[in-house]
Amino acid sequence: MKKSPLNLLTVASVISQKTTMNQLTSIILTASVVGVAAISSGCSQPEPAEQNAPEYGLVTADDANEDIGTYVLPQDTSILDEPNADEIFYGKRLLNETKRLLPEHVGAQMNCNSCHISQGKVPLGDPYINSYNTYPRVMPRSGKEIDLTKRINGCFQRSMNGKPLNPESSEMLAMIAYMKWLSQNTPKEQKVDIQNAGKVDESLTPNPTRGEQIYKAQCETCHGDNGEGIKDSRGDIVFPPLWGDESFNIGAGMARTYKAAAFVKYNMPMGIQTKGLWGHGNVLSDQDAVDVAHFFTHQPRPDFAGKVNDWPNGKKPKDARY
Ligand code: HEC
Ligand code: HEC
Structure with missing residues (x-):
């Protein structure tokens, strides 16, 4: 079965020109529809399932x-x-x-x-x-x-x-x-033999001002001017929110600077990589990832009542939010 690197390329180049959100959503939807078509045409020419x-x-x-x-x-x-x-x-x-x-x-x-x-x-x-x-x-x-x-x-x-x-x-x-x-x-x-999360250099000091600039350049198109994400006309999630009342709360792993940076470095921004699975990032440096992660994790988000019970035996990580 042929993967569709061209579609990902299209998405990436369109994002870099900062298109309107509606266009972007429809391009991404088209990309996934093409993906489905490729899978079904694969069925008419049987290949060993394990091939790719x-x-x-x-x-x-x-x-x-x-x-x-x-x-x-x-x-x-x-x-x-x-x-x-x-x-x-x-x-x-x-x-x-x-x-x-x-x-x-x-x-x-x-x-x-x-x-x-x-x-x-x-x-x-x-x-x-x-x-x-x-x-x-x-x-x-x-x-x-x-x-x-x-x-x-x-x-x-x-x-x-x-x-x-x-x-x-x-x-x-x-x-x-x-x-x-x-x-x-x-x-x-x-x-x-795989890792759940990649590594980032935890000795780096985050620079939130730089983080905001990276957010605007690399993330805002999908995750919104105020981190609120994008919903479709039915109200279903297209791009999930990074902060605000509708995002994860401060008790989440993703609310911690270095955990979020490790996720962002290897998975975001989406659609830039032209080969491999949908979702591979790897375009930001460790410093970029730490800066942008610090920026969005420290925006307003819901509190977590159960926080009082966390880390009862000490060893609280340095990026814990409470
Ligand atoms: C092309 C659109 C796109 C861009 C650009 C993008 N993301 Fe995402 N992001 C997504 C999608 C889509 C998901 C949900 C995962 C999925 O559906 O596969 C996601 C999920 C996330 C999540 C986890 C879910 C959440 O809402 O907390 C974080 C954190 C995140 N992105 C951060 C970033 C950061 C930081 C950047 C910029 C460096 C970025 N993203 C750029 C599309 C994008
Ligand atoms: C905002 C991001 C986010 C969302 C949404 C989320 N998770 Fe997680 N989840 C994480 C992170 C981060 C980890 C920790 C991964 C790690 O480093 O081991 C995790 C860990 C897990 C693990 C343990 C993985 C392992 O092998 O140790 C499971 C299982 C899991 N999540 C299931 C879920 C389920 C089910 C949902 C939906 C009800 C969900 N998660 C929603 C971010 C998220």
Whole structure:
């Protein structure tokens, strides 16, 4: 199947000319429609499913260098082969359309996959690939052992500025079913050899004035003059907000300068890279990423009542907001 680098190129060059938002939205929608067309024409000329699928090594906690196998990123069509295909597809929809499907639980104009890039399939873009095998684990922020339902509810309460789901609800179980499918039966004590987040130099001092300039030049077209993002005519999210009442709250990982910088450096601005998956950034320097991240994380955003319970055992990171 041919990827569509030309479409991404078009988007990138149009953005650099700072087009109007309506034009940009329609170009991006066109790009994704072309992507869908390419997938369906792929079906008429069958190719091995794995052909262009990224592969990664597997590692154990004891020996990260031992060669113990290969993980192949699955294609969504292979969900159909699973006995609980309906549940996995429901989980996939919930992660993509969280705000629309679970309005009672989501306060922000945000879907899970606003931050978990390409449905949690991209290294350095907060992937879900290892999530099923990573939990339960002790998290420094809560000082407790957290299972996957609690980890997901942490994102509901902080990143989505919303309310937790019942851990036994069909919605929670469906999201976990998607993450389990994405792990492709990797044995529990093993992990796929990828990083959830990239590195930025945390010794850099942020310059908020420069950050604002970078925001205006590189981010504002999609994320709005006031960080409010862009919705379509139905009110659904096209570009998620970076600050204000409809953004993540101060308890979110994304509210921390260096965590946000690491995300931005490797994932934003979208559509500039001309090859690879939609969502790869890598055009900003570490200093650029730290500056722009400091700028948007420190704009007004909702408070988080549960903040009083965080980091009970100390070790609070230097960029924590409270
Ligand atoms: C504002 C951005 C944002 C949103 C929205 C968001 N998350 Fe997260 N999520 C993060 C960040 C950042 C991390 C930490 C990743 C890391 O560095 O390990 C994270 C971590 C996770 C993890 C643990 C990953 C792992 O393998 O350790 C899971 C699971 C998760 N989120 C699920 C969700 C779900 C489900 C939703 C929607 C209800 C959601 N997230 C919404 C930013 C977000
Ligand atoms: C071409 C449009 C575009 C540009 C330019 C862009 N983004 Fe994004 N951004 C997106 C989209 C779309 C998402 C949601 C992820 C998805 O749908 O795959 C997103 C998500 C985010 C998120 C996580 C979700 C949230 O709302 O907090 C952050 C943080 C972010 N972008 C920061 C930036 C920064 C900083 C810049 C400039 C350096 C930037 N973006 C430039 C389109 C863009």
